[in-house]
Amino acid sequence: MNYDAIVIGAGNGGLVAANVLAKNGKKVLLLEKHRVPGGVATSFVRGRFEFEGALHELCDYGSGEVYGNLRKLFQELGIEDKIEMVDVPEAFRVIATDGVREDYEMPFGINNFINKMEEYVPGSKKSLTIFFDLAKEIREAMKYLSDSHGKPDTKVLRAKYGNFMRVASYSVKEVLKAIKMPLKAQEILNTYWVYLGVPESKMSFVHYAIMVLLYVDYKAQVPLLRSHDLSLTLEENFKNYGGIVKYGSFVEKILTDENGVIGVRLSNGEVFNTKHVISNVIATNVYGKLIDFDKVPNLEKKKVNYNKLGARGFGIYLGLNRSCKELGLNNYSYFIYHTMNSDEEYKKMTTMDNDSMVVVCLNNALPNCSEEGTTILYFTSLYFGDCFDKEVTKENYYHLKNQLATKFIERFENVLDVNIRDYIEEIEIATPVTFARYTDSPEGVIYGYSLEENDVMLARLMRMYSEESVKGLRFCGGHAVRGSGYNSAYLSGELAAKLTLGDMKGGDN
Ligand SMILES: Cc1cc2nc3c(=O)[nH]c(=O)nc-3n(C[C@H](O)[C@H](O)[C@H](O)COP(=O)(O)OP(=O)(O)OC[C@H]3O[C@@H](n4cnc5c(N)ncnc54)[C@H](O)[C@@H]3O)c2cc1C
Incomplete structure (x- = not known):
C-alpha cells in the first residue's frame, strides 16, 4: 500500500503531524504500537479513579480571550471547540526544607507575580519587570526567527531585538545576575527549572524566559476530561480528514534505498510504502534500531552520540x-x-x-x-x-x-x-x-534530549534548516527541536508536517 506520508507513533507530536498532513489533503497512515493514542498523554483507570498519565499543566494555550500558539493550532485544526480546558488556580507553591524552611506561593498574571515577589523579596520589582519585558522581546524575536525560516536578516534582529541578541547565548544564571535580580527572587523565579530538566547554570535563558512568560502571562491549563480526551479528539479529527490509524502496529524498520525513505515494515512483516516518514520515535531508537546504521548520515550519527539523554x-x-x-x-x-x-x-x-x-x-x-x-x-x-x-x-x-x-x-x-x-x-x-x-x-527518558550546551532549543531551531537526516525522514515529539512538554511536542508535530509538505512540493513526492 502506498501513502503520501507515514507517521510513526501517535504521541502528541505524531497526532498533530498526522492531522496537519491530512488536513492538507495528503494520504496519511499513522502507526502506533499501543491500542490507544496519546503516548504518555493518556489516562488510566484504577478502581473508581481515572488518573492523568502525565500532565500537570499545559503551557502556551491561553485563557479567556487570550490565544496561545497551541490554542491557535487547535483552532486551525478545528478542534478548539471540541475540548474543554480549565485554568489551574495558581502558578506554583514551592517549599525548600533544608536549613530555614522556605515556602512561597506565586500567582498567575505578570503584575500579580511581580507584586507577590516584591512582598517576598523587597527590592525585586525592577529586575522582575526587566525580566518580563525581556521575555516579551524574546517571544517576538522567536516569532520573527520562525517566520524567517532560518534566514533572518541580522540587521532586523539587531535593530528590533537587540536585547534578545544580547542574551541569546547566556544561561539563566548569567542573565538574572546581569539584570541584578536579588538572589532570593532568582531562586523563586527558577522554581519551574524542573519542567525543562536543566539547572539554572546550564539552562538557556531564552528558553526559560519564554516558558515562564507563557505560564505566568497565559496561565496554565488542564483538560477537563484528562489528556486522553485531547488525544482521542486529535485522533478522531485525523480520521475525519481521511487519515488512517493502525493500532497494535510496532514499526520495526524504516526502509530506505539510495534516494532515501521508501517505506516502513511492522514487526509482523507488513510493509507500507511511502517517501515521507515523520518519526515520533526518538532519534536514538531510529538510528540505533529502525534504520540500518550505514544508511544514517555521519553528522546525524555524531549528533545523536553527542546529545545527552534528559x-x-x-x-x-x-x-x-x-x-x-x-x-x-x-x-x-x-x-x-x-x-x-x-x-x-x-x-x-x-x-x-x-x-x-x-x-x-x-x-x-x-x-x-x-x-x-x-x-x-x-x-x-x-x-x-x-x-x-x-x-x-x-x-x-x-x-x-x-x-x-x-x-x-x-x-x-x-x-x-x-x-x-x-x-x-x-x-x-x-x-x-x-x-x-x-x-x-x-532508559525511560521522558524529556528527550537534555537542553544544554550546543543542544538548546534556539540552536536546534537555527540548525534545523541546514541539517539533513535520511532523505524523507523528519522528527517530532518531546525529543525534537522544541524540547519536551505538551505544547512543544504538539508544535513540533506541526513543524515537521509543514517541513514535509515543503519536501513534497520540492519534488520529493
Ligand atoms: C510523568 C510526566 C509528567 C509530565 N508533565 C508534563 C506537564 O505537566 N506539562 C507538559 O507540558 N509536559 C509534561 N510532560 C512531558 C510531555 O508529556 C511530553 O513531552 C510529551 O507528551 C511527549 O510527546 P511525544 O510526542 O514525544 O510522544 P510520546 O508520549 O513519547 O509518544 C510516542 C509514541 O510513539 C509510540 N511508539 C514508540 N516506538 C514506536 C514504534 N517503533 N512503532 C510504533 N509506535 C511507536 C509510543 O507507543 C507512543 O505512543 C510530562 C511527562 C511525563 C512522563
Missing part, C-alpha cells in the same frame, strides 16, 4: 478516600525541594538519594475529577544520568519501587504535615522502566 521519570499516582479539604491540601502544584538552588537540586537528582518532587492535587483544578470525598494526587520526580539503571535489578525491582514510593510519600507528609498513607485506596507507581516499556524511550 530526565528519566518516576511517578506515583494516588486515589485517596478523603477530600483534598479534609486532607489539608489546598494548592494545585507543590514543588518540594531541599534547597532553592536548582544546581544543587539537579546534582541530588543524579543520585538515588533524590527525594525532591512535584506533587499535583488534580481536584484543586478539577473538583469533579473524582467522586465526592475523594482526591487524586500524583507525584513526579526525575533522575538524571544512569543512577536508577545502576540500582535496579530484575530481583529488586518491586522492592525498590515500593521503597522509593514510600520515601516520597513520607517526605510529602512530613513537609506538608498531612496524613496521606491512611487514606490510600488506589496506588500505581511508574518508574523509568515503566516509561521505557510504554513509549519505548531509551
